Amino acid sequence: AQSVTQLGSHVSVSEGALVLLRCNYSSSVPPYLFWYVQYPNQGLQLLLKYTTGATLVKGINGFEAEFKKSETSFHLTKPSAHMSDAAEYFCAVSVDNYGQNFVFGPGTRLSVLP
Amino acid sequence: GAVVSQHPSRVICKSGTSVKIECRSLDFQATTMFWYRQFPKQSLMLMATSNEGSKATYEQGVEKDKFLINHASLTLSTLTVTSAHPEDSSFYICSASPGGLGETQYFGPGTRLLVL
Numbered sequence: 001a002q003s004v005t006q007l008g009s010h011v012s013v014s015e016g017a018l019v020l021l022r023c024n025y026s027s028s029v030p031p032y033l034f035w036y037v038q039y040p041n042q043g044l045q046l047l048l049k050y051t052t053g054a055t056l057v058k059g060i061n062g063f064e065a066e067f068k069k070s071e072t073s074f075h076l077t078k079p080s081a082h083m084s085d086a087a088e089y090f091c092a093v094s095v096d097n098y099g100q101n102f103v104f105g106p107g108t109r110l111s112v113l114p
Numbered sequence: 115g116a117v118v119s120q121h122p123s124r125v126i127c128k129s130g131t132s133v134k135i136e137c138r139s140l141d142f143q144a145t146t147m148f149w150y151r152q153f154p155k156q157s158l159m160l161m162a163t164s165n166e167g168s169k170a171t172y173e174q175g176v177e178k179d180k181f182l183i184n185h186a187s188l189t190l191s192t193l194t195v196t197s198a199h200p201e202d203s204s205f206y207i208c209s210a211s212p213g214g215l216g217e218t219q220y221f222g223p224g225t226r227l228l229v230l
Contacts, residue, residue: 034218043118043207043221044158051216090157099211099218100146104157 002027002093004105012111019078021108023065023091026072033074034092034102035065044090050074051097061085086112117141118210120222127198128230135193135225137208142220143188145213149181152205152224164191198229 007022025031032051036044048059055067065076074091091105117140127133137147146165150158162178164170164185172178180202182194191210195202205226209219 036221041205041224041226043120043223044209045221046218049218097215097217098213100163100213102148102160102219106157109155 002031002095002103004091004093004103006089006091006105006108008108009106010109010111012113013081014113015083016080019063019076019081019085019110021076021089021091021110023074023076023105024072025074025091025093027093027095029095032094032097033065033067034094035059035063035074035076036090036092037061038088038090038107040087047076047089081110081112083112083114086110116212116220118144118208118220118222120206120208120225122225123223124226124228126228126230129199130197133195133198133227135195135206135208135227137191137193137210137222139189139210139220142210142212144191144210145188146211147185147191148209148211148219149183149191149193150207150209152207154205158207161193195227198227200229203227203229 003026005024034049035047038044048057050057050067058064063078090107092102119138121136149161161176162170162172166188170183185191207224209221211219
């Protein structure tokens with residue numbers, strides 16, 4: 001069975017600073033990895049996903065993530081935080097490439113300080 | 115593209131009544147739809163998976179007689195919370211997947227249920 005951990009339930013950064021949200025996974029088979037963002041009282045919006053191919057994945061809103069198999073990690077980064085980035089971020093893993101069987105991490109709340 | 119809607123966005127009901135939540139894929143056909151529950155400041159917990167025309171598959175610990183799921187068409191799934199109690203108050207989120215290779219899940223905006 002697969003699982004996801006996200007180090008840091010709450011991360012605070014200053015506006016303009018680097019954003020780094022950590023995600024580690026465990027999976028017995030090659031994983032498919034996703035990052036979603038959730039704004040208050042809203043559903044989840046896909047930021048980016050890794051399926052196969054290039055390990056550095058670029059997503060929307062300037063975010064990117066790198067799949068590192070040796071570290072079983074899929075950390076999310078953004079060079080410069082904006083106030084609008086404040087939200088809850090969820091990492092998810094799946095063992096199929098058909099949009100099924102997602103397991104979500106516990107989430108990380110990102111605060112952006114002026 | 116890939117828009118999923120939920121209705122209602124917020125509902126308040128009395129204990130003992132039933133509440134129906136609709137989930138629609140607006141611009142694609144959803145082979146599979148998923149229902150999640152999210153408690154405050156927590157992650158999403160999968161409740162059930164439904165395929166069009168089939169009975170839903172419920173996760174362990176989820177009462178299928180309490181949370182009735184119907185996936186009557188490729189664009190509509192409904193979750194009915196029967197005889198709702200205050201402990202059923204939560205944020206319910208649906209997602210839909212076209213099911214093809216390389217696809218993902220597209221999430222609805224969620225429904226906030228408050229049972230008094």
